[in-house]
Each structure stands twice: as structure tokens, then as C-alpha cells.
Amino acid sequence: MGLALMRLGLIIFSIIFSFNFAQKDKIYWNNQSTSVKVDVPIGADETLEGGRVQIRASFNKSDNFQNLGEPFFIEGGDLEGLKEILIPREDFIVLSGYGEDVSVEFIAEIWDRAGNSIIGTVSDSILTIDETIPTLLSVTIKSTNTFNDSLAMPDDMVSLSLTASEGLEKPVIEINGDEQEVEGDGNNWTVERVFTDEDDDGKITFSIFYKDYAHNEGEIISNTTDGSVVIFDGTSPELDDISLYSNNKFDKSLAVKSDSIYLLFNSTELLRDINITINGNNVALSDIDNFTYKYFHVCGPDDSEGSVPIVIDYKDIAGNQGEQIVQTTDNSSILFDNTPPEPFKVQNVGASVKKSRKSSVSAKNTTGQASSSSNSFFTPTVLIAIASVIGIVSILFTFSWWKIFSRCNQSGWKALIPFYNLFILTKILKKPIWWSIIYFIIPIGHIIVAIQIAKLFEKKILFIVGLILLPFIFYPVLALSKPKTQEKTA
Numbered sequence: 001m002g003l004a005l006m007r008l009g010l011i012i013f014s015i016i017f018s019f020n021f022a023q024k025d026k027i028y029w030n031n032q033s034t035s036v037k038v039d040v041p042i043g044a045d046e047t048l049e050g051g052r053v054q055i056r057a058s059f060n061k062s063d064n065f066q067n068l069g070e071p072f073f074i075e076g077g078d079l080e081g082l083k084e085i086l087i088p089r090e091d092f093i094v095l096s097g098y099g100e101d102v103s104v105e106f107i108a109e110i111w112d113r114a115g116n117s118i119i120g121t122v123s124d125s126i127l128t129i130d131e132t133i134p135t136l137l138s139v140t141i142k143s144t145n146t147f148n149d150s151l152a153m154p155d156d157m158v159s160l161s162l163t164a165s166e167g168l169e170k171p172v173i174e175i176n177g178d179e180q181e182v183e184g185d186g187n188n189w190t191v192e193r194v195f196t197d198e199d200d201d202g203k204i205t206f207s208i209f210y211k212d213y214a215h216n217e218g219e220i221i222s223n224t225t226d227g228s229v230v231i232f233d234g235t236s237p238e239l240d241d242i243s244l245y246s247n248n249k250f251d252k253s254l255a256v257k258s259d260s261i262y263l264l265f266n267s268t269e270l271l272r273d274i275n276i277t278i279n280g281n282n283v284a285l286s287d288i289d290n291f292t293y294k295y296f297h298v299c300g301p302d303d304s305e306g307s308v309p310i311v312i313d314y315k316d317i318a319g320n321q322g323e324q325i326v327q328t329t330d331n332s333s334i335l336f337d338n339t340p341p342e343p344f345k346v347q348n349v350g351a352s353v354k355k356s357r358k359s360s361v362s363a364k365n366t367t368g369q370a371s372s373s374s375n376s377f378f379t380p381t382v383l384i385a386i387a388s389v390i391g392i393v394s395i396l397f398t399f400s401w402w403k404i405f406s407r408c409n410q411s412g413w414k415a416l417i418p419f420y421n422l423f424i425l426t427k428i429l430k431k432p433i434w435w436s437i438i439y440f441i442i443p444i445g446h447i448i449v450a451i452q453i454a455k456l457f458e459k460k461i462l463f464i465v466g467l468i469l470l471p472f473i474f475y476p477v478l479a480l481s482k483p484k485t486q487e488k489t490a
Contacts, residue, residue, distance in 0.1 A: 026213065042083050049079060052111045068091060100132060137225070143157065147318070151317065159191070168212055237271060239267055243328050244328055257299055260297065266293075275314070402416070405428070425449075
């Protein structure tokens with residue numbers, strides 16, 4: 001027994017701990033850890049086979065080491081090696097002293113088969129408990145845009161900055177779906193990206209994936225804490241519906257001194273830095289309604305005569321430069337005329353003789369009668385009568401063909417659908433589909449249809465003539481008859 005103890009005493013006990021989510025030279029227990037893994041060296045002494053190993057833990061360097069679960073048996077394969085011992089989470093977290101930010105030390109005791117035991121030295125490895133989920137206290141995004149840090153255009157740099165509740169490993173940050181290079185350390189990290197004209201327009205999106213040194217993973221973040229956003233605009237603005245007109249009382253395409261010339265156009269988006277000249281003069285804004293802009297210029301004696309030129313330079317609110325405009329889109333133009341007509345003298349002054357009252361009245365009455373006569377036929381009463389007749393005839397025809405289709409074992413509604421009713425009619429008449437073309441040959445088509453439908457109902461030649469000449473009478477009569485096919489079936 002003494003020799004066995006001596007052999008056990010020669011064993012150098014050390015415990016090597018390995019946990020999920022270890023950070024650098026510090027060992028962490030986090031909210032995802034499922035077990036404590038302890039490696040205990042077992043000597044070559046055969047008396048150790050069948051013996052036991054008990055792992056004990058102490059919190060915050062206390063001398064009170066508590067048993068971690070039940071002892072583990074030593075098997076023959078454990079001799080001369082490291083025995084891996086896994087202590088389940090539920091056995092670890094119930095120990096007295098377990099808590100957040102607590103340091104844990106480990107020791108082991110080994111028994112041989114006979115019951116001789118020895119306690120190893122305390123492990124140099126210290127386990128730190130950290131189950132707190134990190135959070136981001138501050139997340140902001142902004143751009144270097146000249147006009148607005150919530151807008152970005154090509155060559156602008158967008159910065160995403162974050163501050164965490166504790167030190168983080170290097171987070172993974174995606175902007176518009178692409179992973180970016182991250183700078184910083186500890187609690188503070190930043191991403192900077194220069195946008196190009198290949199990026200898509202719209203709100204810039206991001207996702208932040210992060211974990212603390214203990215590898216506790218924080219919630220994925222896709223929104224800022226201060227409500228900041230950046231909208232990328234890589235599209236140059238465009239103008240359309242560009243037109244020119246004046247307030248000249250004789251002709252809107254002409255202008256004289258003191259007349260106003262108006263320039264009207266629409267934009268695909270809001271604009272800034274609008275510089276417009278009309279006839280070489282800077283102009284004033286008259287009105288703006290959403291994306292519609294109106295400018296004007298009052299003509300003066302210094303304006304150049306002739307066709308009035310325009311120049312429009314502009315940017316969108318992000319700073320994208322639009323294509324310079326020098327002409328209208330509707331071919332409208334203004335001709336400025338500041339030259340009065342040449343001097344002249346009135347000639348051949350005379351006097352006219354007034355016509356007699358009788359002849360004037362006679363001419364007036366004649367004209368009135370003619371006008372009244374020409375319009376007397378198209379009175380409201382006549383128009384109403386014509387419309388009524390057309391309506392009655394339409395109803396009769398609709399009813400007739402509805403009943404004809406029904407009596408020929410077809411749904412009546414099919415007669416109301418253009419073109420489709422012709423296809424159904426060919427089936428009723430047992431004709432090929434190309435017969436539908438015949439119906440459009442006027443008046444031959446009407447005559448052929450009348451003949452074929454009359455044959456189907458076994459009508460005589462006089463009835464056929466009636467269908468051709470007086471269809472609004474004879475088709476309703478035909479609709480109340482039974483086709484020969486239906487009679488035979490009955």
C-alpha cells in the first residue's frame with residue numbers, strides 16, 4: 001500500500017480545461033456552454049484501473065472545493081494518458097457560489113482500487129463565468145455628403161459606428177449585404193465604405209453580428225439607435241415636359257418689352273442648385289409643386305431680339321449633376337420682338353352709307369328662317385325617338401339570339417360575347433370554324449346566316465326573306481320556335 005501511494009505521489013497532477021468559446025488566454029463559461037471539460041493525467045500504475053476520479057471546484061479563490069458531480073471510474077485505457085471528464089451544465093450551475101463574473105478553480109482527487117487516494121494541485125487554468133448577453137448602446141450611420149449626411153452619392157463615404165455594453169471580439173458587419181472591414185477595439189468599432197455608381201439606389205442597409213470575449217452572441221442589429229439613416233442616390237436627375245410660353249396678349253409664342261416669359265418643366269426628383277437663364281438673363285422662381293418647377297423672366301429693352309435661348313443647370317438634393325438643358329421637349333419657343341412697325345400714313349379716307357332698315361330686317365329674317373329650317377329636324381324629341389327605336393331593336397336582337405342559343409342547347413349568355421358567339425354559332429350550324437369569317441362580309445354574311453338559321457328551324461323561303469329584310473320582326477318570331485334538332489330529340 002505504501003508503494004502504491006508513493007507511485008501516486010510521483011504523478012504530477014494538472015488539470016487542463018477546454019471550453020467552448022475560449023478567448024485569448026482567458027477561459028470563459030458562457031450562456032451557450034453545455035459542460036465543463038477537464039483533462040486529468042492518469043499514471044501507468046495498474047492499481048489505478050478500477051479506481052475513481054473526483055473533480056472539485058472553488059469559487060473566487062475560496063479554500064472550499066465542492067464536488068463536481070459524481071466520481072468517474074478509471075478504465076484500463078485511461079492509464080498513461082489524459083482522462084477526459086465532462087461535467088454537465090446542470091451539475092456545475094447548482095454549486096454554491098456560482099454566479100456572474102465569478103472565477104472558478106479546479107482540483108482533482110484520485111483513488112486506486114484499494115482506496116488509496118491523493119489530491120492533485122490546483123489547476124493553473126481559471127474559468128471565468130460570463131453569461132451576460134452583450135448589447136449595443138449606440139449605433140449610428142452617416143455620410144460625408146456635402147449637403148446632407150443622411151444622403152449619399154457616388155464617391156461619398158458612409159460611416160457606421162457602434163458602442164457596445166462590454167468589450168467585443170471583432171464584429172462582422174455587412175453593408176447592403178456585403179461584409180466590410182471593421183476597425184476598432186473593445187467597446188467601440190467603426191466601418192467606412194465609399195459608395196460608387198455601381199451601388200443600388202435606396203436606403204443603405206446593414207447587419208451587425210457580434211459577441212463578447214466569452215462568445216456570448218448579441219442580437220443581430222439592423223437599425224440605428226438614434227434613427228439615423230442614409231439614402232444612396234447614384235442616379236442623375238432628369239427633366240421632361242419642358243415648355244416655354246409668354247403672357248403676350250396676341251400670341252403665346254411671341255414676346256415684347258414688359259411681357260413675361262415662363263419656363264415650365266418636371267423633374268424625376270427634387271432639385272437643388274438650379275441655375276436658369278432665359279435670353280441670357282437669370283430668372284426667378286415663380287412656383288414649385290412637388291416635382292414641377294416654374295420660372296419666369298420679364299422682358300426688357302436690353303433683351304436680344306430673335307429666338308429666346310434657355311439654359312438649365314441643376315442637381316438633385318444629393319448633389320448628382322443633371323444634364324444641361326438648352327431646348328424644350330415640346331418644340332415650344334419664344335420670339336422676342338422689340339422693334340415696332342415702320343411709320344406709315346393713312347390714305348383714301350371715305351364714308352360708307354348705312355343700309356335701310358327695311359332691307360336689313362328682311363335679310364335678318366331670311367337668315368333666321370334658313371337657320372331654323374336647317375336645324376328643325378334634329379330636335380330633342382326626334383333624337384329621343386331615334387335613341388328609343390335603337391334601344392328597342394337592340395333589346396329584341398339580344399333576346400332573340402339568347403333564346404335561339406338556348407333552344408339549340410347552348411347557354412344563352414354565350415350569344416352576348418363578341419367573336420365567341422360566332423364560334424358557338426358555327427357549332428350550332430355544324431359548320432367549320434372558318435365560316436366565322438363569312439359573318440363579317442356585309443351584307444352577304446347577314447344573308448347566309450339568315451338562310452342557315454332558317455334551315456335549322458325548317459322555315460320556308462318567305463320566312464328567310466323576312467329574316468333578311470325585317471330582322472327585328474322575324475328573329476324574335478324565330479326565337480319562339482323550336483329547331484328541328486330539338487323536336488327530334490323530344
